[in-house]
Amino acid sequence: MFKNNYSQIRDEYIGVNKSSYANHMQRWLDVFPLKQFLIIECEKFVSDPTKEMQRFEEFLNLRPFFTGVNFYNRPNDKSSFVCGRRNLTDHGVCMGKSKGLKHPNVSLDVVSRLRKYFARMNKVFYKQVKINFNWPEN
Numbered sequence: 001m002f003k004n005n006y007s008q009i010r011d012e013y014i015g016v017n018k019s020s021y022a023n024h025m026q027r028w029l030d031v032f033p034l035k036q037f038l039i040i041e042c043e044k045f046v047s048d049p050t051k052e053m054q055r056f057e058e059f060l061n062l063r064p065f066f067t068g069v070n071f072y073n074r075p076n077d078k079s080s081f082v083c084g085r086r087n088l089t090d091h092g093v094c095m096g097k098s099k100g101l102k103h104p105n106v107s108l109d110v111v112s113r114l115r116k117y118f119a120r121m122n123k124v125f126y127k128q129v130k131i132n133f134n135w136p137e138n
Contacts, residue, residue, distance in 0.1 A: 009117045016117075022124040029128060039129050049082050112138050 009016055028037070038059040045052040053066040071082045074094050085092030119137040126132045 009113065019118065020121055022121045022128060025125060025128045034129065037129070039131055041131075041133065046082070049084075 011017065011020075038056060040052055040056070049071040050066050050068055053070070054064065056062075057064055057066060069085070069088050071084055072092065074081075074083055081095050083092045083094035115136050115138050118135075122133070122135050122137075
């Protein structure tokens, strides 16, 4: 992720490249107008999946399907993942316990340097999608 003895971040590093959202979004916006995109914030989906799925249905002009019965938390599960079901009698489907990201321990110095590195690009991304995610900058 770093080059020159940790003095610079490597743009070509896959994790850095994938996280350069403004670059990727610009490629899409060169072909499609913003009104053809629905930006779903992960945090909002986790906190209220029904509302976000209803936004998705409306965006795609689909017949409403999702209600409060479609999502539930697995009992005694401390993850942020919700389970889905078609109706109250459906047992539902949950992600396997092995799913999800396990975040490595990263030094505060590295986190701070990455936040500073991405701050400018994130502001470009906010303008592109007309949403300010207020991601930390340092």
